[in-house]
Amino acid sequence: MISQQTIIEEQPKIEEHARSFGLDFFPTVFELVDYDTMNQLAAYGGFPVRYPHWRFGMEYDQLAKGYRYGLQKIYEMVINTNPCYAYLMNVNSMVDQKLVMAHVFAHCDFFKNNYYFAQTNRKMIDEMANHATRVSRYIDKYGLETVESFIDTCLTLENLIDYHAPYIKRSSGRNGSSEDTSPKIKRLRSKKYMDKFINPPEFIDQQVKELEKNQSAQFTVPDSPERDILLFLIEYAPLADWQRDVLGIIREEAYYFAPQGMTKIMNEGWATYWHSTIMTQKVVGPDEVVDYAEHHSGTVANHPGRLNPYRLGVLLFKDIEERWNKGRFGKEYEECDDIKEKRNWDKKLGLGREKIFEVRKLYNDVNFLDTFLTEEFSREHKLFSFAYNKEKERYEIESRDFQMVKQRLLHSLTNVGQPIISVTNANHENRGELYLVHQYEGVELERQYAADTLHNLHSLWTRPVHVETLMEGNPVILTYDGEEFNQQIIPAA
Amino acid sequence: MPLLNIDYDHNRFRQIIKGKIKENLRKYISSGEMIGRKGKDLVSIPLPQVDIPRFRFGNNGNGGTGQGDGEPGQPLDGDDGEEGEGQAGNQPGYHLKEVELTLDELAEIIGEELELPNIQPRGKKQIISQKDKYTGIRRTGPESLRHFKRTFREALKRQVVSGQFDIDKPRVVPIRDDYRYRSWKTTAQPETNAVIIYMMDVSGSMWDEQKDIVRLETFWIDTWLRYQYKGIETRYIIHDAQAQEVDKETFFTVRESGGTVISTAYELCIKIMEADYPKDEWNIYGFHFSDGDNWSREDNAYCVDLLNTHMLPAMNLFGYGQVESTYGSGEFYDFLDRILSEDETLVLSHIPDKEGILESIKDFLGKGK
Numbered sequence: 001m002i003s004q005q006t007i008i009e010e011q012p013k014i015e016e017h018a019r020s021f022g023l024d025f026f027p028t029v030f031e032l033v034d035y036d037t038m039n040q041l042a043a044y045g046g047f048p049v050r051y052p053h054w055r056f057g058m059e060y061d062q063l064a065k066g067y068r069y070g071l072q073k074i075y076e077m078v079i080n081t082n083p084c085y086a087y088l089m090n091v092n093s094m095v096d097q098k099l100v101m102a103h104v105f106a107h108c109d110f111f112k113n114n115y116y117f118a119q120t121n122r123k124m125i126d127e128m129a130n131h132a133t134r135v136s137r138y139i140d141k142y143g144l145e146t147v148e149s150f151i152d153t154c155l156t157l158e159n160l161i162d163y164h165a166p167y168i169k170r171s172s173g174r175n176g177s178s179e180d181t182s183p184k185i186k187r188l189r190s191k192k193y194m195d196k197f198i199n200p201p202e203f204i205d206q207q208v209k210e211l212e213k214n215q216s217a218q219f220t221v222p223d224s225p226e227r228d229i230l231l232f233l234i235e236y237a238p239l240a241d242w243q244r245d246v247l248g249i250i251r252e253e254a255y256y257f258a259p260q261g262m263t264k265i266m267n268e269g270w271a272t273y274w275h276s277t278i279m280t281q282k283v284v285g286p287d288e289v290v291d292y293a294e295h296h297s298g299t300v301a302n303h304p305g306r307l308n309p310y311r312l313g314v315l316l317f318k319d320i321e322e323r324w325n326k327g328r329f330g331k332e333y334e335e336c337d338d339i340k341e342k343r344n345w346d347k348k349l350g351l352g353r354e355k356i357f358e359v360r361k362l363y364n365d366v367n368f369l370d371t372f373l374t375e376e377f378s379r380e381h382k383l384f385s386f387a388y389n390k391e392k393e394r395y396e397i398e399s400r401d402f403q404m405v406k407q408r409l410l411h412s413l414t415n416v417g418q419p420i421i422s423v424t425n426a427n428h429e430n431r432g433e434l435y436l437v438h439q440y441e442g443v444e445l446e447r448q449y450a451a452d453t454l455h456n457l458h459s460l461w462t463r464p465v466h467v468e469t470l471m472e473g474n475p476v477i478l479t480y481d482g483e484e485f486n487q488q489i490i491p492a493a
Numbered sequence: 494m495p496l497l498n499i500d501y502d503h504n505r506f507r508q509i510i511k512g513k514i515k516e517n518l519r520k521y522i523s524s525g526e527m528i529g530r531k532g533k534d535l536v537s538i539p540l541p542q543v544d545i546p547r548f549r550f551g552n553n554g555n556g557g558t559g560q561g562d563g564e565p566g567q568p569l570d571g572d573d574g575e576e577g578e579g580q581a582g583n584q585p586g587y588h589l590k591e592v593e594l595t596l597d598e599l600a601e602i603i604g605e606e607l608e609l610p611n612i613q614p615r616g617k618k619q620i621i622s623q624k625d626k627y628t629g630i631r632r633t634g635p636e637s638l639r640h641f642k643r644t645f646r647e648a649l650k651r652q653v654v655s656g657q658f659d660i661d662k663p664r665v666v667p668i669r670d671d672y673r674y675r676s677w678k679t680t681a682q683p684e685t686n687a688v689i690i691y692m693m694d695v696s697g698s699m700w701d702e703q704k705d706i707v708r709l710e711t712f713w714i715d716t717w718l719r720y721q722y723k724g725i726e727t728r729y730i731i732h733d734a735q736a737q738e739v740d741k742e743t744f745f746t747v748r749e750s751g752g753t754v755i756s757t758a759y760e761l762c763i764k765i766m767e768a769d770y771p772k773d774e775w776n777i778y779g780f781h782f783s784d785g786d787n788w789s790r791e792d793n794a795y796c797v798d799l800l801n802t803h804m805l806p807a808m809n810l811f812g813y814g815q816v817e818s819t820y821g822s823g824e825f826y827d828f829l830d831r832i833l834s835e836d837e838t839l840v841l842s843h844i845p846d847k848e849g850i851l852e853s854i855k856d857f858l859g860k861g862k
Contacts, residue, residue: 037497040497040499041497043499043502044497044499048497049498052498052501052502052505053502053505054502054505054506054509055502055506055545056499056502057499057501057502057503057504057505057506057507058506058543060499060502060503061503061506061507061592061593065593148505152545155545156545156546156547157547158547159547159548159549160548302560302561306559306560307557307558307559307560308560312560381560382560382561382562383558383559383560384558384559384560384561384563384565385556385557385558385559386556386557386558386559386569387554387555387556388552388553388554388555388556390552390553392568393552394568394569395556395557395568395569396565396566396567396568396569397559397563397564397565397566397567397568397569398556398565399565400565405558408556408557408558409557409558411556412557412558417550418547418548418549419548419549419550421548438548442554443550443551443553443554443555443556444550444551444553444554444555445548445549445550445551446549446550446551446552447551448546449546449547449548449549449551450548452546453546453547453548455546456546467548472553
């Protein structure tokens, strides 16, 4: 077992190596934890304090089970904050710890420098703790079941945010405060026995009605389709203040985690690239090389049929480095028809390192793969696309054609692999019904899940909810009207 | 070290899944899904309801990218299409969530849902003694149970984390949040011996479906009785025109094809009881499952005689479950019913189909014996 002291001694050495290569990261704090604490932290997404919710318990249950049966083991966890916190598993060997530290520094560098993380809250630990306090307060006030089932409902819609709008200007006062900002009926101060006369009930009733009428008149069609459905609901759904606040919390946390989903391949590839570079060039001694090799090969192992994001990422970074070192890019190279010449192409430009630093700054997974995945790479690494075979009810290898491979790959990464859905009308048929449109890109929605999601959406919106999509090849509207779910084919215009 | 609150969320999760299982108990009991997933003390149960629904992609038109060898049209590894209707092995999140319960937790749920009374063991020696034992620590409790050491440890942890701890002036002051109290659990001390003797008719008229019913029912009976008696023993007897003792696997898988002479099983059962389980030291349970098509009326009478003289006086409970077969229901049930309806130790139950298992379990175990 490694002591915290050893880690503290080792950290500056690795840190110096990392900086010598040009990695630029926030101050990083390493903590040694045992496996159980690691699983707990992982269940909470790395944050020590989250709002109370059973799904964290579920995550933990599954992680603990996975660990117990030896199916999975978390080596490290790092969270995107400033300072950056990283947790190391105390039972790992020293070589593992060094490797993991090098890996972590590269992650921190990525968090700090990648464009898609520029908007994240670096004080998220505090923010999450504040969320926890607020939710706990609501639980005390409104009861566990009420708040919990509302959170369940919100989580259903968690993925309905606009992943590509990290610069959304949030309406002030909506998310941040739990203060009651909705308009209220003014009552004149009075002694209790006089209240009936000073604030006549008929008058108050009339005012309440008027207020409701005014509020319902505010439901307007969004000017253009809105992909941030959570924000839309925060602004327009008939929610209590605490509910609005909770929905805001869910949304804020969803946005915080979004860039990590959008850069998984790159982030892991970058970290793997650097741990292997730092370890092999600077750190590993002859007595450690076998352990190092074993761990590293585990990280980039190729499971038959599967695509390992660590491996794909690191291979692409290495490929880019080589191409820019040798000048294998640009018009001249692309237009060269001579295979032999192409194979031996080397202009000795030495631009590789510089290029990959640029790439880690500007790209996310989608445009990273779109730009740098080449046909040669695809062929060399035996990439294939697979698809669902309806008749045989199974997934089959579809093709090795580069365009197909790339298309499938990009599709699985676009919008973080979630269907693109936007709200287009909040007053559908002039009946206050919510109308969503699924932007069909070749893959249909899972029907049962869509039905359950609509059911939950309805409980927020309180009026019928629709989603326009394709089922079995036909354009349809799926509807939940508060009583039942049904599917209606849209007649061809 | 961070101060985590996982116990709270984890307990809440366990509470929720137990509730879900309770709601669907009837389905689980008759489908037998759990039995194949039974480990030594754990069962794992597929629970689709705990998943949080979202808009997500289905199978139609779906695909992805892989790496490795293979020709177009070849199925992906681990996805042979035949098992798991349309479940994609390569799409995370499409799997049913599986949760694990201990058999005791499961028994507790069954007990609550079927309103089964706790069993009152017989005899003076077989008393389950209740014992309070301090087993854990919690955050609330009476001051008299405050755990001094733990409280200060928590306070120390908090001060170290928050940087208030001064090594030169080590002063530790607990605040409300640091207080820890002892908590206790009332445990039942196993001081009882219990044995279940299962008997099953495996004659030609018992088809696989009937045996399935028997298998399901014995699983639930077993789970409940194991919860009531720690370290219970089980014996298995199969019979057609002859009886033999077998192990558990054989009990459920064997298929004979002879006629049916029930008395042979009862004779063997008596032999086992006399050899290994003296009646004043053991709680003995007998369960016999058959389609009720006995060889002859004389044998029926002989069975009743054996029950009256040897078996019932020694047993806590003897359950006879008559499974309806393709040949209809035999007459053994009516025979027992007519002659022995007065005896409380004997419980008869008709099991028309899998749906009937739940009621039948209630028949057998609802008396608290």
